Amino acid sequence: MLAMQYRGPYRVRATQKAEPRIEHPNDAIVRVLRSCICGSDLHLYHGLVPDTRVGHTFGHEFVGVVERVGSSVRSLQPGDHVLVPFNIFCGTCYFCQKELFSNCHNVNPEATAVGGIFGYSHTAGGYDGGQAEYVRVPMADVGPMKIPADLSLDDAVLLTDACPTGYHAAEMGDIAEGDTVVVFGAGPVGLFAAKSAWLLGAGRVIVVDHVEYRLEFAQQWAQCEVVNFKDVKDMAEHLKGMTDWLGADVCIDAVGAEAVGNALQTLSGRYLKLQAGAATVLHWAINSARKGGKISVVGVYGPTGNMIPIGNVINKGLTLRGNQAAVKRHLPRLIEHVQAGRLKPSEVITHRFPLEEVADAYHVFSSKLDNCIKPVLIP
Ligand code: NAD
Ligand code: ZN
Ligand code: ZN
Numbered sequence: 001m002l003a004m005q006y007r008g009p010y011r012v013r014a015t016q017k018a019e020p021r022i023e024h025p026n027d028a029i030v031r032v033l034r035s036c037i038c039g040s041d042l043h044l045y046h047g048l049v050p051d052t053r054v055g056h057t058f059g060h061e062f063v064g065v066v067e068r069v070g071s072s073v074r075s076l077q078p079g080d081h082v083l084v085p086f087n088i089f090c091g092t093c094y095f096c097q098k099e100l101f102s103n104c105h106n107v108n109p110e111a112t113a114v115g116g117i118f119g120y121s122h123t124a125g126g127y128d129g130g131q132a133e134y135v136r137v138p139m140a141d142v143g144p145m146k147i148p149a150d151l152s153l154d155d156a157v158l159l160t161d162a163c164p165t166g167y168h169a170a171e172m173g174d175i176a177e178g179d180t181v182v183v184f185g186a187g188p189v190g191l192f193a194a195k196s197a198w199l200l201g202a203g204r205v206i207v208v209d210h211v212e213y214r215l216e217f218a219q220q221w222a223q224c225e226v227v228n229f230k231d232v233k234d235m236a237e238h239l240k241g242m243t244d245w246l247g248a249d250v251c252i253d254a255v256g257a258e259a260v261g262n263a264l265q266t267l268s269g270r271y272l273k274l275q276a277g278a279a280t281v282l283h284w285a286i287n288s289a290r291k292g293g294k295i296s297v298v299g300v301y302g303p304t305g306n307m308i309p310i311g312n313v314i315n316k317g318l319t320l321r322g323n324q325a326a327v328k329r330h331l332p333r334l335i336e337h338v339q340a341g342r343l344k345p346s347e348v349i350t351h352r353f354p355l356e357e358v359a360d361a362y363h364v365f366s367s368k369l370d371n372c373i374k375p376v377l378i379p
Contacts, residue, residue: 003057003132004358009047014358020136025072028140034157035130035377036061039187051122058119060086061161062130075141082144083156085327088116091142102324133379158345166192168325172296173250178203182248184281186214188374190254194222213371236287247290255281256299286312297322351375
């Protein structure tokens with residue numbers, strides 16, 4: 001079959017690979033119909049995630065048709081159209097029972113924190129992902145959900161990660177009616193966090209980025225105020241100035257490692273200085289929050305993550321939360337919003353590429369060419 005394969009930093013290509021087989025009775029094989037590229041894939045593409053092996057197939061945001069199922073699978077049968085959350089989880093362990101599906105203990109026992117994720121290196125279990133014609137889906141009775149008849153494939157594929165992750169970010173921010181919410185990052189995750197902040201009762205939503213076309217999109221699509229951080233000298237002062245010198249009730253980090261990279265570039269590689277406190281999004285978030293405020297982190301930090309100004313977290317009495325999204329927990333509510341017309345996830349899709357052109361797709365998304373927000377691969 002044709003599949004995206006990693007060759008090394010900034011090098012991916014679509015080549016032939018053996019089709020996946022049923023390896024366990026609870027596996028399903030899914031023929032992929034749509035597969036997105038995510039900001040998290042860029043961390044792999046940029047070589048920031050350890051143990052990303054040559055030949056690994058990325059892709060944790062996909063929908064498709066069930067082709068075959070293992071002998072113990074009861075809830076799916078060949079021909080079913082499914083959306084598959086990016087988390088692989090067992091549904092029964094201590095953490096799954098608490099609906100912490102992204103922290104499942106059974107699918108990636110070697111890891112201390114994260115559970116299994118499709119196509120996300122051997123640190124997340126080494127499972128091949130869905131940027132391919134076929135993908136093996138373990139725990140097939142647990143994660144996948146049949147796509148309701150009135151949900152389009154384009155909306156469904158955004159419900160495998162970006163949209164629920166944005167919602168998860170807003171939910172972790174514990175937004176109260178009328179709150180001022182600042183979202184760092186106007187990528188798909190940040191955009192959905194902004195939309196979700198409104199759905200959860202925010203009174204004001206401010207989005208920060210430096211890519212002008214994404215800020216324009218945030219302004220128009222999510223009706224947010226926007227700040228281009230290139231125009232701002234001191235982020236915390238600027239945001240306080242916008243909020244009667246109080247700061248934001250809730251700050252959401254939807255950027256993660258990329259900002260560490262930017263800070264490093266700014267300092268031309270003077271790494272020690274970065275550790276002494278260059279401004280990453282986490283610094284901005286902690287310093288821009290009002291006293292008693294909340295910080296929600298869904299941006300992913302690899303080992304490049306830097307020192308957090310933890311003293312300020314304590315002195316300001318902040319609540320700091322983070323997690324990989326528990327996608328399945330949010331699906332019923334989000335599907336309700338989509339069906340009621342309050343949310344149309346597919347509106348963030350800007351590009352479609354045949355799987356053969358996966359290298360171009362990564363390049364365009366990574367370099368923010370051609371006003372790209374969310375690219376979809378079509379096998
Ligand atoms: P993306 O790369 O499309 O968007 C990131 C945006 O952040 C870009 O528009 C970039 O210009 C902007 N940015 C860079 N530095 C910034 C800074 N200092 N301040 C403000 N904005 C800045 O990625 P995405 O798909 O939207 O994902 C965003 C983050 O969420 C990534 O770290 C990704 O790994 C993470 N993520 C987490 C989960 C989870 O479950 N926790 C799931 C999906 C994605
Ligand atoms: Zn993703
Ligand atoms: Zn589990």
